[in-house]
Amino acid sequence: MHEGSPHEVDAAVTDERDDRPDDDQHEPARRKGRRRPADKVYDTLLTQLMSQRIEPGSRVTVDVLARELGVSQTPIRDALNRLEADDLVVRVPNAGYRIPPQITRDRFEDMLEARLLLEPAAARKAAERASSKQLARLRTVLDEMAALSDGHAAYGEFGLLDAAFHDLVATSGGNRVIHEALARMHAHVHLFRLVYDAQVTDLATNEHEEVLAAVAARDPDAAAYAMRRHILLSGERIRRLFETGADDRETTRG
Secondary structure, eight states: OOOOOHHHHHHHHHHHHHTSOOOGGGSOGGGOSSOOHHHHHHHHHHHHHHTTSSOTTOEEOHHHHHHHHTSOHHHHHHHHHHHHHTTSSEEOTTSOEEOOOOOOHHHHHHHHHHHHHHHHHHHHHHHHHOOHHHHHHHHHHHHHHHHOOSSHHHHHHHHHHHHHHHHHHHHHHTOHHHHHHHHHHTHHHHHHHHOOOHHHHHHHHHHHHHHHHHHHTTOHHHHHHHHHHHHHHHHHHHHHHHHHHHHHHHHHHO
């Protein structure tokens, strides 16, 4: 029985990965060709939340957002309903919607622990299972992140792409339970709401490149290590914000 050369086996595995049906719902939002107005409004509002243009505790209304974004009230309502389901806005009876406060230190630590359990495993599986199309999408997302300019608007856009990168890694791993658990956390929205810091984007970009390099090299151990390292470093950057805030409060009390 002819077993074929290693190159033939590799080609067969690659072909099998590329023949898997693409799930369009996992395509990065900004890469989809035909998108509903509500999807565009949803992304715009997420960007404004992450860039802190819409501040925690502020109130938003359908009519004001419709005027600002130049769309009808229907996509605004659809987007706000989706954000409410994601616990990113709170409906206030007869008064529109309110932006919830930033996450607490305890919530942050819980999210970090959950991400460390799930995302390295997702990256490991992505190195084993990602199709060439998925690798190309990951590359495109990182290129778009690198092309962004400075400023608060770009910072929010970076946050949206950051979330898309992590979502694509999880999707490429093929474990829907892991992907759904990470998607429900909306970790990137909450973390980017905590601070505006342009240095964060440069550091995160380099760490993302290490993750993609390991996934593209089909090295599961390196992919898991790179993702774990990225989450730990990101956690340290955010943790310092909580500690600085605590010091500032102590100084104020003194």
